[in-house]
Structures are given as C-alpha cells and as structure tokens.
Amino acid sequence: MDLRVARTNAAFESLRPEDADDGWLMALPGAEGEESAREALARVARSGTVLVAGEFRHGPPGSDLSLFLSAMRVDGPLGEPLGVVVTAREVTQRQRARRRLSQAYERAFHLGSSLDVVHSARDLTDVLVPALGDLACVDFPDDVLQGRDPPLGYPGQAVSAPRRVAVKTAEGDWPERLVQVGEPVPPVPAGPQTAGSLLEDVLVADAPTAREILGEDPELIARMLPEGLRCFLGSPLFHGGRFFGYVQVYRTRDTRPFGEDDLRFLKDMCHRTAAALDNAFRYTREHRTALVLQRSLLPPSATESPAAETAGSYLPASGSASVGGDWFDAFPLSSLRIALVVGDVVGHGLQATATMARTRTAVQTLADLDLPPDELLTCLDDLVQRMKAEADQPDSIGASCLFAVYDPVSRECRLASAGHPPPAVVLPDGTVSYLELTPGPPLGVGDNPFEVASVTLPPGSVLAFYTDGLVGHDPEAGMARLLVDLERLCCPTPGPDAHGNPRPLDQVSGELVRRHPHAEDPDDDITVLLARTRTVPESDTAVWELPADPAAVQTAREHVTSQLERWGLVEEVFTTELIVSELVTNALRYAGGPIGLRLIRDHVLVCEVSDPSNTQPRLRRALTTDEGGRGLFLVAQLARRWGSRYGDRGKTIWTEQELGTPGAGRALS
The missing domain is CATH 3.30.450.40 (GAF domain)
Incomplete structure (x- = not known):
C-alpha cells in the first residue's frame, strides 16, 4: 500500500533528521527486530486496527533515541479508508527501560x-x-x-x-x-x-x-x-x-x-x-501435618475377621483444597460381629482432621458399649453439638456418618445414617443396588431421630461405603457410575479362562478411586470402604432356652459339656462350665427367666447368656467377709474379654475365650 506524508505540524517536523526527505518516517526500523514503521502503518491502513506506542529506532547509528508511534485509520463518509493519523513521541533509552x-x-x-x-x-x-x-x-x-x-x-x-x-x-x-x-x-x-x-x-x-x-x-x-x-x-x-x-x-x-x-x-x-x-x-x-495425622488415625487398609473381609482406600484432596476430614473404620464387636463406619467432616485442613479424630474416637467408644446404630448416632450428634459450642466458628463444625453392624451368625446388617449417602451392595448373583435407607440430618443439627434399616445378606455379598468425594458434584450421575463400576469389578468375568473367583477387595477399592474422573487432581477427599460378608455355619452355633429354675444351672452345664465334646473342645470344658454357671446364676438371682444360652465356635469360643433385665452388671471386688459378689470377677479372670449389650428385650452378657489354651490351667492361675 502506497503511504505518503500528506500533512504534519511543527512539533512533528522538529523530529525530522537533518537532510531527511518526506519518507523518513516510513524508513524507521522496528525496535529489537520487530516490524518497520512502513509495515506497521500499512497494517493499520489495511485492517483498521490501532497502533499504540509502537517503538521504532530514531537518530544516527549508536544513538539511544527512539520514537513511540501511535496510529489510527481515518475513514470517509462511506467507510472507505482515506489515510492514517500518526502521533510521535521521542524517548531516550532510559525512558524505554522504564x-x-x-x-x-x-x-x-x-x-x-x-x-x-x-x-x-x-x-x-x-x-x-x-x-x-x-x-x-x-x-x-x-x-x-x-x-x-x-x-x-x-x-x-x-x-x-x-x-x-x-x-x-x-x-x-x-x-x-x-x-x-x-x-x-x-x-x-x-x-x-x-x-x-x-x-x-x-x-x-x-x-x-x-x-x-x-x-x-x-x-x-x-x-x-x-x-x-x-x-x-x-x-x-x-x-x-x-x-x-x-x-x-x-x-x-x-x-x-x-x-x-x-x-x-x-x-x-x-x-x-x-x-x-x-x-x-x-x-x-x-497439608503434610494434616495428612500424617489423618493417615495415622485411619485403620489398616485391609482387615480379616469371621464376619467380613474389608479393604479401604483413601485419596486426599490436592491443590488448595488441602486435606479434609474423611475417614473409614472397620473393627470387631462382641459375638464375632463387625462395625463398619464411614464419615465426612465439614471443611479441610487441621481443623477438619482434629474434628475427625475426636469423632472417630467417639464412634469406637460408643460402639464398644454395644449401642444400637440409632442410639450411637444420637450420642455422636450430642458430642458434635458440644464441639460446635466450644468452637470459635461453629459453622465450621459438622459431619456426616454412616454406621453399620453386621452379624455373621444371623447374616443381618443393621445400619443408620446421619446425612450420609446410602451404601451399595453387590450380591453373589451379580445384582447391584443401593440399600434402602432413610438418612437422618448431619451430625450437629440435633433434635432429630435416626432410623435403623435392617437387611439380611447372603455370604459373599459386598457392601460399598463411600464419601461424597467419590460420586462428585453430580451425585445422581456419580452414584449411577458407581453401580456400573461395582458390577464390573466385583463380579467374576465369564469366559473360558475365568475361575469364578471374586476379585480381591483391595484391588477393587483402589480401582474405584482410580476410575474417578478427577483422580489425578481431586478437589475433595475420596474414601471407599468395601466389606465382603461371611457367615458362621449353623454347625458352629448352639442355642438353648432355660426356665427360671435353680436347676437350670446344672442343665446349662450339661448342655455346654455335651456341645464342647461334640466340637472336640474338651480342654475348654472346665473353664466354660465355670463361666456359664456364674452367668446363669446371676441371671436367675437378679433377672428371672426365661434365660437364653448360646455358644459360638470360631477362632474364639463365645458364650452368651441373655435375660429380660436391663440392669447393668458391675464388676466389683468383694470383701473377705462377703458371701457373694465374686461371680463377674471370676468370669473376667477366665475369659479373654467380656461385656454386655442391650436388645429390644433385656440384655446379653457375653464372654470370649481363646481356643487352644488348656482351660484348667487358666482356671487355676
């Protein structure tokens, strides 16, 4: 495009080098190898774009002078380009540097x-x-x-x-x-x-x-x-x-x-x-402190028990989200049962991790009291409310929690939720679904009851507990994706090379986390707990009902002796007879009848005595002059551990004995 200088003012003419013709402006080279003034002004004339403070070299060789040119196109009444208006300002090298x-x-x-x-x-x-x-x-x-x-x-x-x-x-x-x-x-x-x-x-x-x-x-x-x-x-x-x-x-x-x-x-x-x-x-x-603290509070990633095989995976949030308060837990309860817990504390960082630590400890303590799931969540809700009252920012304290108890003898799973999504279950026949569960409010809200759901599961069923980080910001789509993943990962793949063996749970839990759309950079903690249920064979349990008669003590001893001999546990007869005698005698004395007696054989021998009373048994040290009060003390010495739990009608006192240790030797020690 042919560009010629048509009109200038006195200030512009003062920038003209000596002996330079009217085309000196077009000949200016660009600074640092950029386009020349002719190329820059031609671009403005063609496209109509504005040039702002373009730098062009000016002056004799070795000079530090430059010109800052600004230019815009001038159009006619019909939009046709008429020319380019240019303004120039001379600057020194120091000004350019600034x-x-x-x-x-x-x-x-x-x-x-x-x-x-x-x-x-x-x-x-x-x-x-x-x-x-x-x-x-x-x-x-x-x-x-x-x-x-x-x-x-x-x-x-x-x-x-x-x-x-x-x-x-x-x-x-x-x-x-x-x-x-x-x-x-x-x-x-x-x-x-x-x-x-x-x-x-x-x-x-x-x-x-x-x-x-x-x-x-x-x-x-x-x-x-x-x-x-x-x-x-x-x-x-x-x-x-x-x-x-x-x-x-x-x-x-x-x-x-x-x-x-x-x-x-x-x-x-x-x-x-x-x-x-x-x-x-x-x-x-x-982040490291919170992560170390949180990992130290989480249980082993995989556990084995008579009730279930469990495996968990935890992936902390990355980026600025920091570590959150997700946790999972699986620990044994009385009578070979197992507790399965998953929870999610509000917020991230050390505050959330500390809240998670207190909440998880409280769950284990309350579960050790053998409280039903709904009562446990009610007590936990009271604790979180107290934590909120103590906090400087109460809105930052809160949590959701799902607590379940699985009994391998009855194959019954009882669970309750405090604002937590329902678990999924994969049945041995490949059916995958979510358990019907009515969730209560999150922990810390208060004044709302929690409902208990109950389901009977065949052995080999897989329960999948998770936090909201696994399903993402679209829960409906995330939960649908989880069912598909569980069906693919938990069910044996048919084919000539398939042996029908279920996939190890640790591999399944890890794969569920890796399949998350944002697994490489999650914005929230991702937590998964899987449990494959087991059952105690009927041949390893024995149940009797005894009347409220003093002769029931002798009858109970005879039942126990006969059953242990059939199981080949002759060495445990003496110790178990003493335990049963004391527990049945206490039930007759303080509670009346009918009295339930149950034995369960596994890696330990479980003995249960049930009665209709809700009185809490207390262990005390009897004085030398006392005629009674030594029954529970003797039971505590003979059993590996013991305790009591309450049901819909009355209570059950249970004991556990290690198998393989001579009972007489323990009784005399």
Whole structure:
C-alpha cells in the first residue's frame, strides 16, 4: 500500500533528521527486530486496527533515541479508508527501560499464585527475561526441593548442594555448556561479595568482575557464565529469616549496565517470589501435618475377621483444597460381629482432621458399649453439638456418618445414617443396588431421630461405603457410575479362562478411586470402604432356652459339656462350665427367666447368656467377709474379654475365650 506524508505540524517536523526527505518516517526500523514503521502503518491502513506506542529506532547509528508511534485509520463518509493519523513521541533509552520495567511489573502480577516451588521459579524467570536481561536462572537448595523447611540463615549465606530448577533465554535455547535444569550447581569460592559490588544484598558485576568472583577457574567460568557476558546481577530469595534460593540475571546483547531501576525491580520480584515460597511451605507444612495425622488415625487398609473381609482406600484432596476430614473404620464387636463406619467432616485442613479424630474416637467408644446404630448416632450428634459450642466458628463444625453392624451368625446388617449417602451392595448373583435407607440430618443439627434399616445378606455379598468425594458434584450421575463400576469389578468375568473367583477387595477399592474422573487432581477427599460378608455355619452355633429354675444351672452345664465334646473342645470344658454357671446364676438371682444360652465356635469360643433385665452388671471386688459378689470377677479372670449389650428385650452378657489354651490351667492361675 502506497503511504505518503500528506500533512504534519511543527512539533512533528522538529523530529525530522537533518537532510531527511518526506519518507523518513516510513524508513524507521522496528525496535529489537520487530516490524518497520512502513509495515506497521500499512497494517493499520489495511485492517483498521490501532497502533499504540509502537517503538521504532530514531537518530544516527549508536544513538539511544527512539520514537513511540501511535496510529489510527481515518475513514470517509462511506467507510472507505482515506489515510492514517500518526502521533510521535521521542524517548531516550532510559525512558524505554522504564517502560519495559512497567510492562514487566504488569506481567509479574501472577507471581505467587502457585503453591509449587518449581512453578514459582519458572514464573520468576519468565518475568525477568527479557525485561531485565537476556538470560536468567534460579537455583534452590535441596531442603526446598525436598519439601523441608529451609534452615534459618542470612542473605548470601553459602548453601550446600544447590540445584538449578528454572532457566530462560530471550532467544534460542539455554546454552549447553551452562548448568542445566536438574543439575547441581558447582560450588563458588567463598566470599564472592568482596570481589563484586554488593548493593543491599544484590550482587552487581561486569564480565571481568564476574570471572574474578569465580576465581579465574576456566571450567567453572564456562559452567556459570554465558558467552559474551557484559554484566551480571545476583540476588538471594530470602524471607522470614530463611534462605530459599538464588537468582542470576545476565546481559549479553544489551550493552547497558544495570541501573538503580533494574536493581529495584529485581529486589521486588525476588521479594514477591520468596514470600510466595514461604507461603507454599506454610501450606505444605499444614497439608503434610494434616495428612500424617489423618493417615495415622485411619485403620489398616485391609482387615480379616469371621464376619467380613474389608479393604479401604483413601485419596486426599490436592491443590488448595488441602486435606479434609474423611475417614473409614472397620473393627470387631462382641459375638464375632463387625462395625463398619464411614464419615465426612465439614471443611479441610487441621481443623477438619482434629474434628475427625475426636469423632472417630467417639464412634469406637460408643460402639464398644454395644449401642444400637440409632442410639450411637444420637450420642455422636450430642458430642458434635458440644464441639460446635466450644468452637470459635461453629459453622465450621459438622459431619456426616454412616454406621453399620453386621452379624455373621444371623447374616443381618443393621445400619443408620446421619446425612450420609446410602451404601451399595453387590450380591453373589451379580445384582447391584443401593440399600434402602432413610438418612437422618448431619451430625450437629440435633433434635432429630435416626432410623435403623435392617437387611439380611447372603455370604459373599459386598457392601460399598463411600464419601461424597467419590460420586462428585453430580451425585445422581456419580452414584449411577458407581453401580456400573461395582458390577464390573466385583463380579467374576465369564469366559473360558475365568475361575469364578471374586476379585480381591483391595484391588477393587483402589480401582474405584482410580476410575474417578478427577483422580489425578481431586478437589475433595475420596474414601471407599468395601466389606465382603461371611457367615458362621449353623454347625458352629448352639442355642438353648432355660426356665427360671435353680436347676437350670446344672442343665446349662450339661448342655455346654455335651456341645464342647461334640466340637472336640474338651480342654475348654472346665473353664466354660465355670463361666456359664456364674452367668446363669446371676441371671436367675437378679433377672428371672426365661434365660437364653448360646455358644459360638470360631477362632474364639463365645458364650452368651441373655435375660429380660436391663440392669447393668458391675464388676466389683468383694470383701473377705462377703458371701457373694465374686461371680463377674471370676468370669473376667477366665475369659479373654467380656461385656454386655442391650436388645429390644433385656440384655446379653457375653464372654470370649481363646481356643487352644488348656482351660484348667487358666482356671487355676
């Protein structure tokens, strides 16, 4: 496009070089190899885009003068282009440098937005090049890279084994002879500050001084200084009394020495980056502490018991979400039963982890009292309400919880929910569904009852408990996806090579977590607990009902002796007879009849005596002159453990005995 100067004013004419013709403006070259003035103005005339403060070189060779041109197209009444209006402003090299630094300050706005230390180092080099120099690099000590708190120190302190983590060049790739990313940085001779000019912790040096700092070692100079070095800047990343790393900036093509504006800019950028690194370490410390605390509170990932085989998986939230308060638990109860628990505490971080610790401990304590699921959640709800009353921010305290008890003798699973999604069940025939459950309000709301659901499960059924992190932000779609995944993972695959063996639960739970759409970067904790149910054969249980008659004690002893002989547990006869005699006698004396007696054989021998009374049995030490009061004390000495639980009608006192230990020897000890 033919562009000719049509009209100028006196101020514009004052910028015209001596002996220059009217085409001098079009001949101006672009700064730093960019488009010329003719190309820029032709683009404005063609497209109608506006040129704002484009920089073009002006003046004789070696001059530091430049022109900032701004231009816009002028259109006619019918929209046809008539020409281009141009305004020009002459600037010096110093003014250009300030403008470049101003633009760099704008680009540095995102510094500190990342919690990753290496990412922060890369962001810093992107800001420094080309705004400040032609090359820049960042080195971190091993403490920073390993996620450990840097030791207390001072700017310029020598650091052992620093490693290069980020580099940037204005043109081309990072020179091969220099230290590369990931390589250790060679040690520099002590006291480099004495050889250079140290201005408020920033080391400024020209090429000869930089070589002198390195001790004139040719190999070290080749590894540390780029070819054509003209001047050098070095600054520590120092914040809060801790040294996080070191930044170096080199000028090779730019002949200007570093000025005060350059030093101030580097110090500002290093201060921002060091503050961001310190913030990242604070986050990392809290995240690691919460994670270690939470993992230490979770049970073993897999357990084996007569009631069920269990496996759990836990994936903490990543990014800024931090660790939350999800937990799962599986622990034995009396009479070979097992408790299955999953919960989710409100919030993230140490507060949520501490709340989870208190809640999980309370669940185990209440479960040890053999409370029904609904009563347990009611007591737990009272605890969370007290925690809210004690907290500075009550809204940050709350939780959901699902508590279930499975009995391998009756194959009955009783469960209750406090604001938690229902568990899924995979039956041995491959049927997959969610259990019908009426959830109560989340813990901490109060004044609302919880309902107990009951289901009888065939042996080999898989119960799947989970938190909302597994189903995601769309619960309906997530729960549908979970059923599909459970059907594929839990049911044996038909085919000529299939043996019909169920897949191990630890593999299933891990795969469920990995199949989550955001498993690589979850925004919430993902928790899964699977339990494959088992049953106690009918041949390993024996049940009798005794009348409220003193002769029932002898009858109970005879039943026990006969049953243990059939099971081949002759060595346990003596101890079990004593336990049954004491428990049945107490039931006759304090509760009346009818009296239930049950034996269960597994890895332990369970003895249960039930009566219609709700009186709490108490263990006490009888005085020498007392005629009674030694029954429960004797039972506690003979059994491995004992306790009582309440049912719909009366209570049951139970004992457990280790099998394989001679009963007479234990009774006499």
